[in-house]
Amino acid sequence: MDSTFLNKAAFAALLSFGAVFLSWTVAQGVIPHTEPLHPTFSVPDTEKIAIAPYMAQANAIRGADLAQQICSSCHAFVEGASDGVGPNLSGVSGRHIASAKGYAYSAALSGQNAHIWSDQALSDWLSSPARFAAGTKMSLMGISSPAQRADIIAYLHSLGDSGLPSSVSPQQGPS
Ligand code: HEC
Structure with a gap:
């Protein structure tokens, strides 16, 4: 190995x-360093979604099917039926959170008792009970589809609302 070769190698x-340094510097100058204002994607259900637009399309009959399968x-959905693992859901819509008489709620849910189930x-x-x-x-992962949640909520309305008019007769769903 002569010194010419070493020189060439060092030069190369x-x-x-x-x-590399030059392209990095140029790139820094050309590509603006901006972070997006909003995350470009979101992990499902880490964000709250306004349900009102979905409620306009909601279908209590589909919701009854989903409730039958998932809940x-x-x-129980029928008024007067005894609580299961979870409380009886008849009349839950519009009622105070964690207010079914005789059911032993977790401290986590009872803590929200001042609020209403809107x-x-x-x-x-x-979307995510936890x-x-x-x-x-309530060990349910959550229902990621807002349309399905709206269907289920429409069905819950049909089970009797505290103060809100029923849109579907209570007999139409699972018992
Ligand atoms: C694995 C059992 C389980 C499943 C499945 C389940 N729940 Fe529950 N649910 C519970 C339990 C347990 C509680 C009480 C939670 C607490 O006290 O922390 C509860 C509480 C609730 C409450 C609050 C009731 C109140 O009186 O404040 C609602 C509303 C509810 N569930 C709706 C549903 C719906 C709708 C589904 C189906 C999409 C569902 N749950 C599926 C176990 C379940």
Whole structure:
């Protein structure tokens, strides 16, 4: 290996280092360093979604099917039926959170008793019970589709509202 070769090698290395540095500097200048104002994507259900627009399209009959599949293993829907793993859901819409008599709620949910089960509260709850009330004993991952949540909420309305008119007769769903 003669010194000419070493010189060439050193020169080549310097040149490529220089080239990398140059392109980095140019790129820094050309590409603006901006962070998006909003995250470009969101992990499903880490954001609250306004449910009102979905309620306009909601279908209580579809909701009854979903409730039968997803909720009925833990909840009764008929007034007067005994509580299951979870409280009886008849009349839950519009009622104070964690206010069914005789049911032993978790501290996490009882802590929210001052609030009412509005459509939005029900939607937030059903999208992720654990996020709505950390430490809740309702072990449901959550329903990610807002349209499905709206259907279920429409069905819950049909089970009798505290103060709100019923749109569907209570007999139409699972019992
Ligand atoms: C694995 C059992 C289980 C399933 C499935 C389940 N729940 Fe629950 N649910 C519970 C339990 C337990 C509670 C009480 C939570 C607490 O005290 O923290 C509860 C509480 C609730 C409440 C609050 C009631 C109140 O009186 O404040 C609502 C509303 C509710 N569930 C709706 C639903 C709906 C709708 C579904 C189906 C989409 C569903 N749950 C599926 C177990 C379940």
